[in-house]
Amino acid sequence: GQQLNQSPQSMFIQEGEDVSMNCTSSSIFNTWLWYKQEPGEGPVLLIALYKAGELTSNGRLTAQFGITRKDSFLNISASIPSDVGIYFCAGLYNNDMRFGAGTRLTVKP
């Protein structure tokens, strides 16, 4: 279940702005994952992080695995209308996977 603190809960931004969201936990994880979910669809894996300190990009998306292994952030640069959706973080330790409550992103053209 959800045991990750994800913030912010929602964001309303203008097209072209950068976005930042993060996840924190009281537990350590071996893997951090970021997903995006659009209405009527399942979550789609955006970025997977496997090592503390790792910084990974996927197009305009950049995510980092925190040094303490208890947090991760996701940045989206130069947002566009199709970035709209709910972004979830997930932490994985052995076979225990926990999710954040999600960040709902709205992009105004």
Add this chain to the structure above:
Amino acid sequence: KAGVTQTPRYLIKTRGQQVTLSCSPISGHRSVSWYQQTPGQGLQFLFEYFSETQRNKGNFPGRFSGRQFSNSRSEMNVSTLELGDSALYLCASSENFGNQPQHFGDGTRLSIL
């Protein structure tokens, strides 16, 4: 490669009935997990199957059960349906059991009347 396929996409049932949902994982993936997603509770883990064995179980009543077949396909069953079981049920697959990213299907939207 085809993604995770869930059937049916939508289902309407009444209280007391039972339902079976199906999931076909990505080809080559051997681990299948099931989640319940509701607006209030978010993503809640139900169970995970690997090599036809349940390896992990969430905190759901015994009315929720599942199984996995030798071809890694999985089914989830909910008996004696309650109004609160209305949710999006998501299946996710990964290559193996353990620290593996999971890939989700588009879910089955179950509505209980």
